[in-house]
Amino acid sequence: MIGDSVKNLTVESEKGIKVHKKTVHKLVGLICIDLKLNVKSLEFNFISSESLLQLNKKFMRHNYRTDILTFDYSSEKNNLDGEILISFEDASDNSKKYGVSVDNELLRLIIHGILHLIGYEDSTAVKRKKMKMIEDELVNKFQKFSKGLAIK
DSSP: OSSOTTTTTEEEEEETTOOHHHHHHHHHHHHHHHHTOOOEEEEEEEEEEEHHHHHHHIIOOSSSOEEEEEEEEEEEETTTEEEEEEEHHHHHHHHHHHHOOHHHHHHHHHHHHHHTTOOOOOSHHHHHHHHHHHHHHHHHHHGGGGTTTTOO
């Protein structure tokens, strides 16, 4: 699993959005090993802000931009089965806002989506703080492997 590919993981991106798919595979593999997770079926889609806004309206009934949507299809939290949609534009904007690289911000969103799939929530301040703490720990641990995630 540490290699360049994770079985049952699909990485897609909209036209014009360039993400290094092998790096996503490697990062997800490392994160899954660290958190002792299996991938039953996991799909990452890197899409435009507008596409994610439309999906947020349709499925979540939220009329605002977001940088990520996660759909969990699993009843077993250690067997990932879901879809994670990430706004590449919002990741890029957030990287400037927080003074980090786009690679780092994409890594944070990948981790954030996986944490949602294993049961972490950010619906309240207390839950958000707990999730953010684990997210930051994982970003620090795997940041060195995220170089080149966003293809320029």
